[in-house]
Amino acid sequence: MNKETLARKLSSGDCLPLFQMADAVRLRYCGNGVHLRAIVEFSNYCSKNCLYCGLRRDNKKIKRYRMSPAEIFGAARQAAQAGIKTVVLQSGEEKAGLGELFPLIGRIKKELGCAVTLSLGEKTAAEYRALKDAGADRYLLKFETSDEKLFRACKPDSDYSARFDCIETLVSLGFQTGTGNIVGLPGQTVRSLAGDILRLKELAPDMISVTPFISNPDTPFAGTPCGDLEMTLRVLALSRIETPDAHMPATTAIRTLHKEGAGKALACGANVIMPNFTPILYRPHYSIYPGKESIIGDPSVSIRDILKMLEKMGRKVAPGYGHGRRHHTDSPL
Numbered sequence: 001m002n003k004e005t006l007a008r009k010l011s012s013g014d015c016l017p018l019f020q021m022a023d024a025v026r027l028r029y030c031g032n033g034v035h036l037r038a039i040v041e042f043s044n045y046c047s048k049n050c051l052y053c054g055l056r057r058d059n060k061k062i063k064r065y066r067m068s069p070a071e072i073f074g075a076a077r078q079a080a081q082a083g084i085k086t087v088v089l090q091s092g093e094e095k096a097g098l099g100e101l102f103p104l105i106g107r108i109k110k111e112l113g114c115a116v117t118l119s120l121g122e123k124t125a126a127e128y129r130a131l132k133d134a135g136a137d138r139y140l141l142k143f144e145t146s147d148e149k150l151f152r153a154c155k156p157d158s159d160y161s162a163r164f165d166c167i168e169t170l171v172s173l174g175f176q177t178g179t180g181n182i183v184g185l186p187g188q189t190v191r192s193l194a195g196d197i198l199r200l201k202e203l204a205p206d207m208i209s210v211t212p213f214i215s216n217p218d219t220p221f222a223g224t225p226c227g228d229l230e231m232t233l234r235v236l237a238l239s240r241i242e243t244p245d246a247h248m249p250a251t252t253a254i255r256t257l258h259k260e261g262a263g264k265a266l267a268c269g270a271n272v273i274m275p276n277f278t279p280i281l282y283r284p285h286y287s288i289y290p291g292k293e294s295i296i297g298d299p300s301v302s303i304r305d306i307l308k309m310l311e312k313m314g315r316k317v318a319p320g321y322g323h324g325r326r327h328h329t330d331s332p333l
């Protein structure tokens, strides 16, 4: 589809046939299984100042934390004991060294048998290489918006080209690479979103994350309207149709925006859910946006709820590691 067609499908027409088509594409390319990835938000320190995000460095209202390696490993072990085969280690974009992470990545892989995904923001090529050498399998770095003017307005201390250079570096180093966008940023247009979908198609990443913007009162975007659920699902569905073999999560932000958001996302292209294994003590402080769906959920309870929902939908938890579909293996890499 070209930009005009995508913009038209985003802004008008019955969404049901679009969602049904995306669901059929998901079934054909990714099967019926839903991959579970355990997320551990191990630090909320961030050196950047994105206008939409509660972790921004100028937000003095949040209590900063960084989990110790033992705490991170404990959370990963809890995920492995729950049968989850991927641990996602996520933090703000810290300037601090990555030293403690290197042995931890190896331990999670060797001792727990889990694949490791990282989401740590922009790093140098040498740092990415060191993380890959330490054993990390995957890396998530969303471009957030492909609209350069909007990018500069929302991420004043990031460089648009450098962001895409980072994504290219990750791919060239052999990471299974994930990227994606935010839907509903103040000032975003339907054509911007159509551009995001085209950029995703061009990048052909292993994973795509489409999240709605949720306004955070402790940021410069306080009081602006949140992203629209239906628009988020339209972007998700069109991204699935245009990039059929990517893994796509029903994100926590979609689940936060609507209590049935996970089921709705799974019905229009998503095939991944990321239960939160961050210790409950720290969760309220990883406040990118308020009201996060997983803030109080015990992981075992949320997994039980996920299983119930999947059963109702005739879906099941996918076996194996759920590597990118172009990485033909089913063992930790």
Ligand code: SF4
Binding pocket: 046, 047, 048, 049, 050, 053, 054, 055, 056, 057, 091, 092, 093, 121
């Ligand atoms: S979006 Fe990422 S880089 Fe920007 S402030 Fe939030 S955590 Fe930091």
